[in-house]
Each structure stands twice: as C-alpha cells, then as structure tokens.
Amino acid sequence: MAEKRKYSRVEYIDGNVVRKLEAAPDYRREEEEKRRRALRRRNQHVARRNRERALKMNRGYVAFLSFAAMVTAFVSVVYIQLQSDLTGRLRNISALESQISDLRADNDALLKRIDTSVNLEAVKEAAIHQLGMVYAGADQIIYYSVENDDYMSQYKDIPRN
DSSP states (O other): OOOOOOOOOOOOOOOOSSSOOOOOOOOHHHHHHHHHEEEHHHHHHHHHHHHHHHHHHHHHHHHHHHHHHHHHHHHHHHHHHHHHHHHHHHHHHHHHHHHHHHOOOOOOHHHHHHHOOOOOHHHHHHHHSSOOOOOOGGOOOOOOOOEEEEEHHHOOOOOOO
C-alpha cells in the first residue's frame, strides 16, 4: 500500500484578513522626531515672543515715527510749493517773451512806416531855406584818431585853432 505521506503545506493568504508584520520600532527615528518637535516648539515660542515685542510700541518709538512723518509732510509741502512757484514763473516768462515778440514786431512795423513816410529831400530843403543851414567848409572839419572803432566820447569843447 502506498504510504501516506504527510506534507506540511504553508499557505499564504493575501487580503485584509492577514495580519501584517510589525517591524521593530526604530528608536533612533523616534528620538529624532522628539528633538524636532521640541525644536519646533522652542522656535514657535521665540517667534511668538518676537512678534509680541514687535507689536509693542513704546513712547520713544511713537515719538520718532511722529517726527519722521511730520518732517516728510513738511518736505513734501515745501516741494509742492516750489514746483507750483516754478510753474507760475515759467508761465510768466512765457507771457513776457510773447509780449516782447509782439512789441518787436510792432516796433519794426512802425520803423518801416516812418522810414517810408519821411522825405529826406523835403527835410534838406527846409533846413537850408527856412533855418539857414549850410554845409560845413573844409576849414571847419577837424579829424581825430580814435583807438576804438565804436565811438568817441567828448569831455571838453573842441578848440578853434
């Protein structure tokens, strides 16, 4: 007869029924996590304390900020006033330049009209016949040498000799 052999079989069952093996706890990781948590708690405490300090404003700090704000406002007002004054002056200069241009144009037109209206022959006739003026003679003309070609100033009467 055949011998009955007993084989022991080990069967593995996959699924949610099977227990999962737990690994041995890693004490090094747990210690590292504890240190990280402690460090994080300490950092949070330091940050909270720094925030509280930053939110506190003592009298000196408030006085400094108030002074800085007033100086900034004063400088801004002065700057705006200077800009406004400069703009006004530029407008005034522009208006004056426009007036000068108009006056020059009017002056040139008047000079042209005067030049065309004067009859030099009539002036010459009136000077000779009515006023008795005559041309200067050769003995009446005195020549002077002038260093500067622009003009000559007379400080005394010209001698007759």
